[in-house]
Amino acid sequence: xxYVLTTEGLYxxxxxxxxxxxxxxxxxxxxIYGFVGRNGAGKTTLIRLACGLxxxxxGDLFLYGAKHGDRAIHAARKRVGAVVETPSIFPMMxxxxxxxxxxxxLGLPDFDGIGELLExxxxxxxxxxxxxxxxxGMRQRLGIAIALCGHPDFLILDEPINGLDPQGIVDVRELxxxxxxxxxxxxxxxxxxxxxxxxxxxxxGFIDGGYIVREMSAEExxxxxxxCVSVRVSDVGVLVRExxxxxxxxxVTGEDxxxxxAQPNITELALALWKDRCEILSCSEQDENLESxxxxxxxxxxxx
Amino acid sequence: MRNLLRxxxxxxxxxxxxxxALIGLTAGTFFLVSVQGTDNAELPGLGIVNLLCSVAMxxxxxxxxxxxxxxxxxxxxxNAIRNKLIVGHSRxxxxxxxxxxxxxEAIVVSVIPLGLVSVALAMFADTSGLVAKNVIAAxxxxxCLLISRILLSVLLSVLMQGSKALLINYILTYALLVFFVIxxxxxxxxxxISLLARCFPEGQMGRLSVDSMPDRPGLTMxxxxxxxxxxxxxxxxxxxxxxxx
Numbered sequence: 001x002x003y004v005l006t007t008e009g010l011y012x013x014x015x016x017x018x019x020x021x022x023x024x025x026x027x028x029x030x031x032i033y034g035f036v037g038r039n040g041a042g043k044t045t046l047i048r049l050a051c052g053l054x055x056x057x058x059g060d061l062f063l064y065g066a067k068h069g070d071r072a073i074h075a076a077r078k079r080v081g082a083v084v085e086t087p088s089i090f091p092m093m094x095x096x097x098x099x100x101x102x103x104x105x106l107g108l109p110d111f112d113g114i115g116e117l118l119e120x121x122x123x124x125x126x127x128x129x130x131x132x133x134x135x136x137g138m139r140q141r142l143g144i145a146i147a148l149c150g151h152p153d154f155l156i157l158d159e160p161i162n163g164l165d166p167q168g169i170v171d172v173r174e175l176x177x178x179x180x181x182x183x184x185x186x187x188x189x190x191x192x193x194x195x196x197x198x199x200x201x202x203x204x205g206f207i208d209g210g211y212i213v214r215e216m217s218a219e220e221x222x223x224x225x226x227x228c229v230s231v232r233v234s235d236v237g238v239l240v241r242e243x244x245x246x247x248x249x250x251x252v253t254g255e256d257x258x259x260x261x262a263q264p265n266i267t268e269l270a271l272a273l274w275k276d277r278c279e280i281l282s283c284s285e286q287d288e289n290l291e292s293x294x295x296x297x298x299x300x301x302x303x304x
Numbered sequence: 305m306r307n308l309l310r311x312x313x314x315x316x317x318x319x320x321x322x323x324x325a326l327i328g329l330t331a332g333t334f335f336l337v338s339v340q341g342t343d344n345a346e347l348p349g350l351g352i353v354n355l356l357c358s359v360a361m362x363x364x365x366x367x368x369x370x371x372x373x374x375x376x377x378x379x380x381x382x383n384a385i386r387n388k389l390i391v392g393h394s395r396x397x398x399x400x401x402x403x404x405x406x407x408x409e410a411i412v413v414s415v416i417p418l419g420l421v422s423v424a425l426a427m428f429a430d431t432s433g434l435v436a437k438n439v440i441a442a443x444x445x446x447x448c449l450l451i452s453r454i455l456l457s458v459l460l461s462v463l464m465q466g467s468k469a470l471l472i473n474y475i476l477t478y479a480l481l482v483f484f485v486i487x488x489x490x491x492x493x494x495x496x497i498s499l500l501a502r503c504f505p506e507g508q509m510g511r512l513s514v515d516s517m518p519d520r521p522g523l524t525m526x527x528x529x530x531x532x533x534x535x536x537x538x539x540x541x542x543x544x545x546x547x548x549x
Contacts, residue, residue, distance in 0.1 A: 014547075088382065107310075
C-alpha cells in the first residue's frame with residue numbers, strides 16, 4: 001500500500017512534557033484518515049509536525065516518501081493543504097483577498113478558481129466583508145478554502161467542524177467526501193465528534209498518550225463494532241455445526257462462547273441445540289459504536 | 305523565494321502601516337524643518353540640514369521599524385505564517401523575504417520625506433556651504449544604520465511573534481537612547497561603547513552632521529553592516545528552531 005504520510009517512533013517533547021511518545025502512523029493514499037484521540041493525546045502536535053510548523057525531538061516523519069529534514073520535504077509540502085486548529089487568515093483582508101494572497105504564496109500564474117473555491121465553501125457572497133468580522137464557522141470555511149488553493153493532493157484538517165452550525169457540518173462532510181471521491185485527495189482529519197468522523201473515514205488511527213494505540217480500516221472497525229449476539233453454550237461444537245447448517249456468520253470467542261453476527265430466533269436455536277443435549281448458558285446482545293470502541297481502546301475515564 | 309517576495313511586496317504596498325509611516329514621516333519632517341526655519345530666521349541652510357540628520361537618525365528608524373514590525377506581526381497574529389510553511393517555503397526564505405521587503409520599505413519611507421525636504425531646502429535655503437563628500441558619507445552611514453536597525457526589527461519580530469515585538473522595539477529605542485546619552489557623557493572614550501554606538505542609529509544621534517566629515521565613516525558603516533548581518537544570521541537560526549503553534 002502506498003502511504004502519503006508515515007511516521008516511525010516520533011517523539012516531541014516540550015521541556016518536561018512529552019506530547020508524542022514514539023508515535024507510528026500510516027496514512028494510505030486516497031484515504032480519509034480519521035485521527036481520534038482525547039484532549040491532549042497529541043493529535044494537534046502530530047499535525048503541526050506534519051505541516052512543518054514544529055520539529056520532532058526524535059523519530060522519522062515521511063511525507064510522500066520525503067524524510068523530515070531533507071530538502072525534498074519542501075517539494076513534498078507543495079502538495080499539502082492544511083487547517084491547523086484555528087484558520088490561518090489575515091483578518092483585515094476579505095475572503096477573496098485572503099485567497100489571492102495564498103495564490104501568490106503558491107506562485108500560481110492567475111487567480112482563476114478563486115470564485116469556484118468561494119462557491120465551494122459557501123463564501124461567495126461575502127463581498128467586501130473583512131475576514132475579521134466573519135463568524136467562527138465562516139472563518140473555518142475560509143481556512144478550508146485557503147488549504148484547497150493550488151489543488152493539494154493531501155489535505156490535513158484539524159477539527160474542521162468546530163464552530164460550524166448543523167448545516168455547515170453537513171456541508172463540510174459533503175465537501176470532504178467530494179474532494180476525496182472526485183479529486184482523489186487524501187485527507188487526514190482529526191475530530192472529537194466521533195459520530196461525524198464515522199460517517200466519512202475510510203481509515204482510523206486511535207491515539208492516546210502520544211502514541212497510536214491502533215490503526216485500522218473502516219471495514220475492520222465496522223467488523224469490530226458490528227452488532228452481534230454473544231452466546232455461551234455447554235458444547236461449542238454443537239452450536240458451530242448448527243450455525244454452519246443455517247449459514248449464519250459467527251466467531252468463536254472462547255471455550256464456551258460464540259458471537260453470532262445475526263439476529264437468530266433464540267427459541268428455535270435453543271430447541272435445535274437441545275436435540276444434541278447442548279444447553280444455552282447465557283445470551284446477550286453486543287452493540288459497539290465508534291465511541292464505545294474508542295473508549296474500550298483507551299480506557300473510559302476521559303471523554304474523547 | 306520569488307513567490308514570497310512578490311507576495312510580501314504586494315501585501316506591504318497594501319498595508320496601512322506603510323502609508324501611515326510614509327505620510328507621518330513626510331509631514332513630521334516638513335513640520336520640524338519649517339518650525340525650526342521659522343523660529344530661527346538666522347538658522348542657515350546648513351543648520352537645517354544638520355537638523356534633518358537628527359530627524360533621520362531618530363524619527364526614521366523608530367517609525368520605519370514600527371511599520372516593519374507591524375507588517376510582520378500581522379502574519380503571526382492571524383497565524384497566516386503557517387500558510388507559507390505548510391506549502392513548503394523554507395523558513396530561511398521566509399525570513400529573507402521579510403528582510404528584503406522591510407529594507408525596501410525602510411528605504412522608500414525614508415528617501416521620500418528626506419528627499420522632498422532636501423529638494424525644498426535646495427530651492428529655498430542657502431545650502432552653498434554643503435560639501436558633497438560629507439553629505440555622501442552621512443547618507444551612507446544613515447542607510448547602513450537604517451538597514452541594520454531594520455534587520456534587528458525583523459529579528460525581534462521573529463523572536464516575539466506578534467504585536468508585543470512593537471512594544472519591545474520602543475522600549476529598546478528608549479533604552480538605547482538613554483544608554484548612549486549617559487555613556488557619551490561618562491564613558492565617551494571607551495572603545496567598546498564607541499563601537500556599539502556605531503551599530504545603532506541612536507548611538508549616532510547628535511554625532512552625524514554635514515558640517516564636517518563624520519568620524520571614521522567607513523568604520524561606522526562596517527560596524528552597522530556587520531551588526532545587521534549578525535541580526536540576520538541570528539534571526540534565520542532562531543526562526544529555524546522556533547516551534548510555531
